[in-house]
Amino acid sequence: KQEVTQIPAALSVPEGENLVLNCSFTDSAIYNLQWFRQDPGKGLTSLLLIQSSQREQTSGRLNASLDKSSGRSTLYIAASQPGDSATYLCAVYGQNFVFGPGTRLSVLP
């Protein structure tokens, strides 16, 4: 059974810092991995999708990498801003779609 974990559970940084969020999964037989952002009480916004054949994807200040063999993905956020404050979820799609518990990010002005 696929299990997804995310470290850290919460993170508070001053504005302008570069930061890394980590996602680990136990079963490497996945089709893709997706990073989402969730604002409090709201739905999910897709940030990046990495297919199993890809190593990384970039969108603006976000870069996500995937190492399927080791069961790890990282989300790199450059030059963080207060507007980046949210919960970040990773989800892997193998036999089904499994979410991690999320990292709650606070970027302080």
Next chain:
Amino acid sequence: SAVISQKPSRDICQRGTSLTIQCQVDSQVTMMFWYRQQPGQSLTLIATANQGSEATYESGFVIDKFPISRPNLTFSTLTVSNMSPEDSSIYLCSVTGGAFGYTFGSGTRLTVV
């Protein structure tokens, strides 16, 4: 990728009543998914809804409590029946967009008092 309109965005309901949540997709999709996110938790899949057939429920979720309709390829509803405070959660619908990954509705924040 698909755009999903979900409503209501939030509601406060009395225990013992039912609430129906609607999701409308701007394109035809084969499968729609319904998730629950309890306070402070990650998302849990409730069921997968295919048009023209019964929804497939995950372990721990039953049709009597969470009946789902899927009358066509762009619309689905989830009803939370006979609600109790433990049903207070965010409910989300989702579709898969192939190469675009999964797209989610904006969520329904349900509070049962």
